[in-house]
Amino acid sequence: MNECIERVLSLPQLTPSEEVNAAFTELVEKVVAHGEEPLLCDENRRHQVQQRCAVAEGELEQYWSRRIPGADNPWAELGAFPYHENYKELTRREIGLLGRAGLRLCGPSEVAMIGSGPLPLTGWWLHQLTGARITHVDASDEAIKLSRGLATALDWPGEFVTGLGQSVALDEGRYDVIYVAGLAGETLAEKQAIVDRALSALKPDGRLIARGAYGARTLLYPGFDADALEGVQLMEEYHPTDGVINSVFVYKPAQ
Missing domain, CATH: 3.40.50.150 (Vaccinia Virus protein VP39)
Structure with a gap:
């Protein structure tokens, strides 16, 4: 988990890319696999990860909110959004x-x-x-x-x-x-x-x-x-x- 956190915190930018998508996908998978027990994590570090997640989510949503209307078939493009x-x-x-x-x-x-x-x-x-x-x-x-x-x-x-x-x-x-x-x-x-x-x-x-x-x-x-x-x-x-x-x-x- 620590390696996943470091990878997310060290990303130079958070706009959608293969590197960004892979880092956050791995982090989410690790968190889900951990179950309901809280992670032992410094609160300042937790806040840093939350902030990065919030910014990355916003960047991802903005990217797709521009991409979908610009597609030949917006309905099909909406269905292609990975978290639809x-x-x-x-x-x-x-x-x-x-x-x-x-x-x-x-x-x-x-x-x-x-x-x-x-x-x-x-x-x-x-x-x-x-x-x-x-x-x-x-x-x-x-x-x-x-x-x-x-x-x-x-x-x-x-x-x-x-x-x-x-x-x-x-x-x-x-x-x-x-x-x-x-x-x-x-x-x-x-x-x-x-x-x-x-x-x-x-x-x-x-x-x-x-x-x-x-x-x-x-x-x-x-x-x-x-x-x-x-x-x-x-x-x-x-x-x-x-x-x-x-x-x-x-x-x-x-x-």
């Missing part, structure tokens, strides 16, 4: 978790994705699998611009809003579900600020989904204490044991 099925499977599981938490998504449902990124495949699959209408929110103007271009190329309906998760202007009481992405809010305090903002835009019987990480997977994504968020009640908690990385937490507004 991973996004689909995680989204399918989240739909099931929402159902267990008492909420069924369908055509009239409204969903907001905070931290949707330049390649918002969770929103794509939620729309494809349930018909729900998606509002994508990201702090990056470039990410929203790329998302809009992708949506146009795929004839995919949706709203795209630039804004910080803790202060973005969302209609009060509009949404059935609000997602907080794994990289939205590095610390518990930052995540709490996003949740506080999201609650005002959530319907009284709505649900909030927060993605995080657990065990060895916290080397790749920041983890957080799911019971420590205020103003919400934890209803479902899911930690994958296969190639899916993110843990999922489903909440309802606290009474």
